[in-house]
Amino acid sequence: MPRMIFVNLPVADLPASAAFYTALGFENNPRFTDDTAACMVWSEAISVMLLTHEKWRTFTSRPIPPPTASEVLLAISLDSRAAVDAMNAAAAAHGGNADINPMQDLGFMYNRNLADPDGHVWEAMWMDPAAMSAAAG
Incomplete structure (x- = not known):
């Protein structure tokens, strides 16, 4: 498995x-x-x-944190910058909050943070491994 x-x-x-x-x-x-x-x-x-x-x-039995707390930030990868933007927009349109932290654009990596209706924080991110390798080399 x-x-x-x-x-x-x-x-x-x-x-x-x-x-x-x-x-x-x-x-x-x-x-x-x-x-x-x-x-x-x-x-x-x-x-x-x-x-x-x-x-x-x-x-x-541990308490459920209030929606204003951040117990974790869960990052998920997407296929493009446009997909990151689309997920952020979908969050705002469906009861969540978009851009709860400043957007980050490092050229090879792009992310935007959103929160679901209960305040759970997600980082929608895109990364270009080729550009990252070129920047490191």
């Missing part, structure tokens, strides 16, 4: 959060989705488990 990562996130409104992640390009895996959780697939190796607060509390 390949190594995989499942990012578990507590969400206040499961249907709204699932719609948000769908708008960003994630696909729902109905095998692991019910009225307490939604499995949103980014790639063959990466999925995000959206969990109602009640379901989340069955995994841990």
Whole structure:
């Protein structure tokens, strides 16, 4: 079995959060989705488990951070600068917040940070490995 990562996130409104992640390009895996959780697939190796607060509390007794807190910043790669911009725009149009941190453009790498409706922070990023190698050499 390949190594995989499942990012578990507590969400206040499961249907709204699932719609948000769908708008960003994630696909729902109905095998692991019910009225307490939604499995949103980014790639063959990466999925995000959206969990109602009640379901989340069955995994841990630690408090759910408020939407203004940043417990992690999750970076995901995209195929182009335009895809980064499109994801950022989709976040703003579907209940999230775009550009919560300053945009970063290093030429070989470009990123924009967004937050989902519950304040979970994502970094949409594009990197040109050829340009990065040329800059390093």
